[in-house]
Amino acid sequence: MPGLSDILPALHRRSSSIRERIRTISIGSSASKHQSISGPSAAPSHRPYSVYQQSSATFMAPPRIVAILDSDAVTQRLLETILDSPNGRRTLSRLARTCRAWFDPALNVLWRELDSLVPILGLFPAHLLKKSKRPGLGLTTPPLEKDWEKILRYGGRVLRITYDELSNNVHNSVFPIFEEYRPRTYVLPNLQHLTWRITSPENLDRAALFLAPSLQGLVLHLGGAGTRFPTLPAFLADIGSRRKLQSFSIYSSASLPDTFSDLLLPQDELERIAVVAPGALSPIVGKWVAYLPRLKSLQLDLSGRSRTAVEAFFREWRSGDSTPDSMESHTDSGIFSGEEVDFTEIRKSLLKLTGDAKKSLTFPALVQLHLTGQTSNIATFLTHLSSPLTQLEIVIEDPPDAADWRDLSALICERFGDSLTSLRIGATLSSKYSDLVRSTSRAAPAPSRLSLGYLSSLPILARFVVDLPESVIFTAADVAALAKAGPKLEEVRLCPLARFPPAAPPHLSLEDLAPLISGCQRLNTLAVVINAKGASKEGGVESAATSRSLMWLHVGHSWVTDTLQVAILLSQFAPYLDTIKWYTERNRPGFVEANARSWQKVSDILPHLQNLRLTERRAVMPEKEIVVEYVQVVAPRPPMSDKAIDATVLTTDRGVDATQLTSEMSVQATPQVKHRETQATASKTSIAIDAVPRTVETEVDATMELVALPALAKEAEELDSPRPGSQLNCGGAPSHLMSLPSLTSLFGFLCRIFIAFPLSIPMRVLHALLQLSRAREEGGEGGDVALDTIHVRP
Known part of the structure; x- marks a missing residue:
C-alpha cells in the first residue's frame, strides 16, 4: 500500500479537481446557496441529486483512494491528519460533500470530539431558538419529539465532549429542557469521555445527563475559591455504583470528602487517575491508589506540602504482607499487648538482612507519572517508587534549587533510566504568572541556568522537553551531555519560548548543536533558541555532523545576521530538513523584526542549497572506492567476575474478581394516555307510596238491656200480660214459656260481655x-x- 505522504497530495489534487468540476455544473440556485457542512445540518441528501449523478458518471476514484476506503484504519488515520492540518475542519466538510463514500467517515471525525454543547443545540430547528446564530442562549418553546431527530442522528457520533461554565456560551435554562423533554435517557449514547468544568454547585448533578453506559473517562473541574459542593459525595457514590471507568480526574479548590476513597472503591478498573485537591496526599487515598491493579497513569499535586506530608502518602502501604502464614504478616494479637513487645518491625528487618523478604513493586503497572510541586518533594515521592516508568512529567517551581535539581536528576537516571522514554519539565502556574508580570513591565527578565550535565544515562529516552520561563540558559556542555545521555532521542525542545534581552544574547550557537545532531541519529524534531550571528565562515562542519532524520526545526526568537552562512550550515546539518519555524507575530513579547526577516531569507535559500548538497553527494558516492581489509586479530579474553544470583522465587498474590459483568440498558416505555369524559349521572324517579294503614271504624253497641224485676207476683203478672207492640209466637204458645230462653240468652250475653x-x-x-x-x-x-x-x- 502506498505511503501516507504519497496519498495526501494525490487526494488533495483529486478533491480540488472534483470540487472545481462540481462548481461548473448547472444545478440551479439551490446548489449555489448550499451551506458548509461545518455543522451536521448539511447532509448529502440535501444536495441536488444531479450533482452526484453527474460526478459519479463522469469521475472515477483513483485506485489509491479506493485502497484507502477499503481499510478503516487507514481512512481514520488519513482523516485525522487532515483534521490536524490548517483549516482541517473546513477541508473535511468539503471532502464530505465531494463524495458519498467519504460522508460518514468524515462526519465521524468531525463530530467525535466537541469542546462545547453549542453544536448540539444548533441542531434544533431555527424557530425554536431564541437566536439562530447563538444557539446557547436557549429555546423559546419546548421542543417536540420530531425536533430531536437531528440531535439523535448526530449524537451517536460524539465520543468526547467538554462543558465549560466559565465560557458562558450555554444558558442554564437548556438543562431543564433536556431533563424533561429528551426522547431517550441519553442523548449522546456512545459518549466515552466527559470533561465537566463548573463553578456552581447546582451544575454538578446536571452532569448525570451525559453519564452514558459507554462512558470510560470523567474529568471534574470544580472551581471557585471557597465554593463547596455538598452533593459531591452523592455524585461520586452514583458513579461508583453504576459505572466502570478507566480514567478519573478531579481538580478542586475545596477539600475532598472524608469518604472519597470509600466512594470510589468499586472503581477497580481505573487506569488513569488525577487528584489535584486538598487532601489528595492523605494515607487513605494513598492506600486506595496503591491497590489498583490496572493503574497506568497517576497525577498528583505536591505544591505547598512538606516532606512529612509526602511521606504520609505511603504510610498505609503493606507491600510485604502476603499470607497469614508468612513471617512478615505475624503481628501481636492484642491479648497480651500490654505485657509483650511487638516484634513485627524486627522480623521485617531480619528478613531484609537475610534476603528472605519478598521483593514487591509499588504500582507494578504504573508507566506514566505527573507530579507538581517543589523539586525536593518530587524527589521524595520518587524514592518510594520502583515501577518501570516510561513517561515522567514534572512541574516545578522555576528556578529550582541547584542541589535539589542535582539530586532529582541523579535519582531519575538511577531509578528509571532503563525504562524512561519521555521526560518533560514544566513550570507551575505561579512561576508563569511571575514571568508574565515581568514581561509586561519595563524591567527585562533575568534568565537563569538549568544544568543538563547531571543527566547520566537515559539509553532509550526518545522525547526530552524543557519549558521553563526563567531557566532558559543552555550551553554547549549541556547539549553535549544530553547527546551522550540520550543517544536515541527523537524530539528535543529546550525552552523554544525563551526571550533574551538585547544585552544578553543566547549562549548556544548553531555550531554547538553539532554533538546533538551527530550523536542522535534518530532526531527528527529540534526546538531551541540559538545565536546565529556568529556563524562559521568556513562554510561547513565535519561530515559526521549530518542528520538524515532531522525534518523540523523551531528557532523561536533566535538571533541571526548572515543568512547565507546559516543556510549553508543548515544544509550541512540537515540536508533533508523540511520545515523551519520562527515567531512572526509582532505583538509577541521579545519579537525582533530584523531577526524574523533574516530567518525568512534563510528559509528561502535553504531548499536550493539542500538540492545542491544532495546532488554533490550523489555525484561523489559512486566514485568513492571502498577498501575492506581483513586483519586477523586474536579475540581478547573477556573479563571474568564472580557474581551471586539471588534465586529466590518471586511470588505475587493476586486476586481475581469473578463477578459477572453486567450491563445496564434503559428502555423508554412511556404509555400513550388519552383523556375521555363519561357522563355517569344516575337517572332518578320519584314515586310516592301511600303508607297510611287502612283503618275501619266499627261501632259496637254494647248497651245492655236492663229489665227491672219487681216482686214475683208483679213479674208473673207482667209475664202474663203482653208487652205493647210485641209479637206473639206463631205457634200461639203462651208468653211465660218465652221467659226462660230470654233469661238464658241474657245470661249468656252477660257472660260474653263481662268474661269472654x-x-x-x-x-x-x-x-x-x-x-x-x-x-x-x-x-x-x-x-x-x-x-x-x-x-x-x-
Missing part, C-alpha cells in the same frame, strides 16, 4: 305482638297492629 270479651282482646293483642317480634328477627320491618285484625264478636 275481656279475655279475647288481650289474647289477640298478645298474638299480634308475637308475630311482630318474629318478623323483626327475620330482618323485616315491624309496624303497628292494624285495628282491623281485631275481631270483636257481637
Whole structure:
C-alpha cells in the first residue's frame, strides 16, 4: 500500500479537481446557496441529486483512494491528519460533500470530539431558538419529539465532549429542557469521555445527563475559591455504583470528602487517575491508589506540602504482607499487648538482612507519572517508587534549587533510566504568572541556568522537553551531555519560548548543536533558541555532523545576521530538513523584526542549497572506492567476575474478581394516555307510596238491656200480660214459656260481655305482638297492629 505522504497530495489534487468540476455544473440556485457542512445540518441528501449523478458518471476514484476506503484504519488515520492540518475542519466538510463514500467517515471525525454543547443545540430547528446564530442562549418553546431527530442522528457520533461554565456560551435554562423533554435517557449514547468544568454547585448533578453506559473517562473541574459542593459525595457514590471507568480526574479548590476513597472503591478498573485537591496526599487515598491493579497513569499535586506530608502518602502501604502464614504478616494479637513487645518491625528487618523478604513493586503497572510541586518533594515521592516508568512529567517551581535539581536528576537516571522514554519539565502556574508580570513591565527578565550535565544515562529516552520561563540558559556542555545521555532521542525542545534581552544574547550557537545532531541519529524534531550571528565562515562542519532524520526545526526568537552562512550550515546539518519555524507575530513579547526577516531569507535559500548538497553527494558516492581489509586479530579474553544470583522465587498474590459483568440498558416505555369524559349521572324517579294503614271504624253497641224485676207476683203478672207492640209466637204458645230462653240468652250475653270479651282482646293483642317480634328477627320491618285484625264478636 502506498505511503501516507504519497496519498495526501494525490487526494488533495483529486478533491480540488472534483470540487472545481462540481462548481461548473448547472444545478440551479439551490446548489449555489448550499451551506458548509461545518455543522451536521448539511447532509448529502440535501444536495441536488444531479450533482452526484453527474460526478459519479463522469469521475472515477483513483485506485489509491479506493485502497484507502477499503481499510478503516487507514481512512481514520488519513482523516485525522487532515483534521490536524490548517483549516482541517473546513477541508473535511468539503471532502464530505465531494463524495458519498467519504460522508460518514468524515462526519465521524468531525463530530467525535466537541469542546462545547453549542453544536448540539444548533441542531434544533431555527424557530425554536431564541437566536439562530447563538444557539446557547436557549429555546423559546419546548421542543417536540420530531425536533430531536437531528440531535439523535448526530449524537451517536460524539465520543468526547467538554462543558465549560466559565465560557458562558450555554444558558442554564437548556438543562431543564433536556431533563424533561429528551426522547431517550441519553442523548449522546456512545459518549466515552466527559470533561465537566463548573463553578456552581447546582451544575454538578446536571452532569448525570451525559453519564452514558459507554462512558470510560470523567474529568471534574470544580472551581471557585471557597465554593463547596455538598452533593459531591452523592455524585461520586452514583458513579461508583453504576459505572466502570478507566480514567478519573478531579481538580478542586475545596477539600475532598472524608469518604472519597470509600466512594470510589468499586472503581477497580481505573487506569488513569488525577487528584489535584486538598487532601489528595492523605494515607487513605494513598492506600486506595496503591491497590489498583490496572493503574497506568497517576497525577498528583505536591505544591505547598512538606516532606512529612509526602511521606504520609505511603504510610498505609503493606507491600510485604502476603499470607497469614508468612513471617512478615505475624503481628501481636492484642491479648497480651500490654505485657509483650511487638516484634513485627524486627522480623521485617531480619528478613531484609537475610534476603528472605519478598521483593514487591509499588504500582507494578504504573508507566506514566505527573507530579507538581517543589523539586525536593518530587524527589521524595520518587524514592518510594520502583515501577518501570516510561513517561515522567514534572512541574516545578522555576528556578529550582541547584542541589535539589542535582539530586532529582541523579535519582531519575538511577531509578528509571532503563525504562524512561519521555521526560518533560514544566513550570507551575505561579512561576508563569511571575514571568508574565515581568514581561509586561519595563524591567527585562533575568534568565537563569538549568544544568543538563547531571543527566547520566537515559539509553532509550526518545522525547526530552524543557519549558521553563526563567531557566532558559543552555550551553554547549549541556547539549553535549544530553547527546551522550540520550543517544536515541527523537524530539528535543529546550525552552523554544525563551526571550533574551538585547544585552544578553543566547549562549548556544548553531555550531554547538553539532554533538546533538551527530550523536542522535534518530532526531527528527529540534526546538531551541540559538545565536546565529556568529556563524562559521568556513562554510561547513565535519561530515559526521549530518542528520538524515532531522525534518523540523523551531528557532523561536533566535538571533541571526548572515543568512547565507546559516543556510549553508543548515544544509550541512540537515540536508533533508523540511520545515523551519520562527515567531512572526509582532505583538509577541521579545519579537525582533530584523531577526524574523533574516530567518525568512534563510528559509528561502535553504531548499536550493539542500538540492545542491544532495546532488554533490550523489555525484561523489559512486566514485568513492571502498577498501575492506581483513586483519586477523586474536579475540581478547573477556573479563571474568564472580557474581551471586539471588534465586529466590518471586511470588505475587493476586486476586481475581469473578463477578459477572453486567450491563445496564434503559428502555423508554412511556404509555400513550388519552383523556375521555363519561357522563355517569344516575337517572332518578320519584314515586310516592301511600303508607297510611287502612283503618275501619266499627261501632259496637254494647248497651245492655236492663229489665227491672219487681216482686214475683208483679213479674208473673207482667209475664202474663203482653208487652205493647210485641209479637206473639206463631205457634200461639203462651208468653211465660218465652221467659226462660230470654233469661238464658241474657245470661249468656252477660257472660260474653263481662268474661269472654275481656279475655279475647288481650289474647289477640298478645298474638299480634308475637308475630311482630318474629318478623323483626327475620330482618323485616315491624309496624303497628292494624285495628282491623281485631275481631270483636257481637
